[in-house]
Amino acid sequence: MTSKTVIRVEIGKTEKDKIRLSRVVIKGFVLFLVFYLLLSTFGLSWIGKFSLYNHIFPGRLRLPFGENPAEAYNFSLDNLDAMFSSHVISVDERLNDEYRVFLIGDSSIWGILLKPEETLSGLVVSDLTNCDGRSIKVYNLGYPTLSLTKDIMVLEKAMQFKPDLIIWFVTLESFPSDKQLSSPIVANNLAYIKQISEKYGLNIRLTESSEPVMNLFEKSFLDQRRALSDLLRLQLYGGMWAATAIDQIYPEDYEHAQIDLKDDTGFHDWVPPEMYEKELAFNVLDAGEKIAGDVPLILINEPILISNGENSDIRYNFYYPRWAYDQYRKSLAEYSLDHSWRYFDFWDIIPMVEFTNSAIHLTPAGESILANHLLENIRSEVCPQ
Numbered sequence: 249m250t251s252k253t254v255i256r257v258e259i260g261k262t263e264k265d266k267i268r269l270s271r272v273v274i275k276g277f278v279l280f281l282v283f284y285l286l287l288s289t290f291g292l293s294w295i296g297k298f299s300l301y302n303h304i305f306p307g308r309l310r311l312p313f314g315e316n317p318a319e320a321y322n323f324s325l326d327n328l329d330a331m332f333s334s335h336v337i338s339v340d341e342r343l344n345d346e347y348r349v350f351l352i353g354d355s356s357i358w359g360i361l362l363k364p365e366e367t368l369s370g371l372v373v374s375d376l377t378n379c380d381g382r383s384i385k386v387y388n389l390g391y392p393t394l395s396l397t398k399d400i401m402v403l404e405k406a407m408q409f410k411p412d413l414i415i416w417f418v419t420l421e422s423f424p425s426d427k428q429l430s431s432p433i434v435a436n437n438l439a440y441i442k443q444i445s446e447k448y449g450l451n452i453r454l455t456e457s458s459e460p461v462m463n464l465f466e467k468s469f470l471d472q473r474r475a476l477s478d479l480l481r482l483q484l485y486g487g488m489w490a491a492t493a494i495d496q497i498y499p500e501d502y503e504h505a506q507i508d509l510k511d512d513t514g515f516h517d518w519v520p521p522e523m524y525e526k527e528l529a530f531n532v533l534d535a536g537e538k539i540a541g542d543v544p545l546i547l548i549n550e551p552i553l554i555s556n557g558e559n560s561d562i563r564y565n566f567y568y569p570r571w572a573y574d575q576y577r578k579s580l581a582e583y584s585l586d587h588s589w590r591y592f593d594f595w596d597i598i599p600m601v602e603f604t605n606s607a608i609h610l611t612p613a614g615e616s617i618l619a620n621h622l623l624e625n626i627r628s629e630v631c632p633q
Contacts, residue, residue, distance in 0.1 A: 299333035305486035307336030309364040310388045311402075312482060314496055321488035322495040325478040326436035328405050334482060337387050337409050347382040347630060350389050350406055352399050353417030356550055356608040357390025359615075361498065364388070366612040371619035378630035393431035394422045396532040397441065397452070401434060404444055404539050413629060414540050415622070417550040419608060420576040421567050423528040424516050428452065448535040505603050506566045507557035515572035523575045530583055537587070544629060546590045549580060551598040551618060553607035565607035590629070594621055 301307050311331045314322035325331065332338050351357050351369055359367035369388035376384035389406050391398060399416065421427065429435055429452070445452040489495060513520050518527075537545060552573075553565045563569045577593060584591035602614030610618065 297329050297333055299330065299338070300483045300486050301334040302336065302339030305490040307339055308334050308489060308495060309336060309369070310358055310367070310495065311335055311391050312495075313358060313392050316497060317481065317485060320494065320496045321485045321492065323478075323481070323485070324432070325475075325482060326433060327475060327479060328401070328433075328437065328440070330479050330482060332405060334486070335387075335389075337389070337406070345382045347378045347380075347384045347413070348409070348411045349384060349386045349413045349415060349626065350403075350409075350411040351386060351415050351417070352403050352406075353390040353550065354394050354399075354419070354422060354608070355390070355392035355606075356419075356610065357388065357417050358392050359388070359390070360392065360496070360606070360609045361502070361604050362610075362612065362615065363498070364493070364495070366615055368615060368619055368622060371615060372623055372626065376623075376626070384626065384630065390417070391433065393433065394419070395427050395429075395431040395434055396422045396529050396536075397428040397450075398431040398434050400448075400532055400536045400539055401437065401441060401444060403536060407539060407541075407543075411543050413626070414543055414545045415548060415626075416536060416545060417548045418533075418580075419550050419552065419567075420573055423530070423576070425527050425529055426516065428529055428532070444535070444539075448538045450531060450535050502605050505553055505605060505607050505609070507555045507560075507600070509555060509557065509559040509563045509566065511559050511562060513562055513569045513571065515569050518572065520569070520571045523572050525579055528576075528579070530579075533583070533589075534587075537589075544590065546592065546625060546629065547584060548591070548622075549577065549593045549595050550608060551594050551596070551610070551614070553598075553600055553603040554596060556600060567607050592621075592625060594618065597621060 308322075312322055312334055313324050314320040315324070317323040349372075357368060359370075364370050367388055369386045372384075372386045378384055387409075389402055391402055396418065399418075399422070403414065403416075429438075429441070434441060441452060444450065515523070518524060533547070552568065554560075555563070555565050561570075564573055577595065581591065581593065583589075598610060598614045598617055602611045602617070603609060604611055
């Protein structure tokens, strides 16, 4: 009898364990289903808002960008929320004694080949205060690739952090209409671009092939596994960023910007003597002004390399034939005057020898020259006479 009783008890336990296991499986399946539906409904943007940066790891001083994460501890991804969540701006509470300055622009502002402290935002961090005694804090929100539409996409996302002053650096290569959607981060965020276009009257033409179409399956966990993997990888590289403060590769040697230039007067599909202003995205500047709202915005034509080498009488540099760039400067100055923009033209303030691997990328010494000019204008803006 005793043995039979024992057997019956063991069988009872097994049945209970099976019941408990089945409940665990059911609960797990339900949780997975809920997670799946949330991910399908809202995509990965809500996940991007959660980050180990600024909590376990220090926030990055510039937006994530790179092509070799194994060495740079940084890489490019398309989730704007995740990018901003990793940036120091997302945790810095706006204090009553802080005056926030946002720098918007291309790779020259992000700081190719420059350490964070060598960039404009790193140099303009001396003990500055505005007329009210508030400390001036400068944030690097530049992002590589040339596109005004990319700039306003970053700016629109950044407005949630309440700037006091926006400084927007531009150059001619960011203006052609055919450049506006070519930046990878723009091409992979077309739904957001469409939203901005409709909200601020941009009338950006999205072709059928580029029109964002997202069905339930495309928003699903399985289809977005690469995006989710990128979010996780960004967190993992936070440890190396925290330990080294490295966020790009700094080669000992690199190919310098061209000084001897081709005998070519073309710019995109245009030839002299006239550039078609209708094909330049001045309307994106208008959208940027609308996004800024009541926040003061300064527009700056950024410095370019002015070559003295072969064919320098035809072209300023690899990017620009003289005729096209001269017309652009004239048009931008007139446009800024007509729209009452705060505008400064810094195009020729940097010596040729202070450019690195591009006609828009500066050496640390070149950045210092630009920073000094910028400081003068920041002071005049925050402490008007």
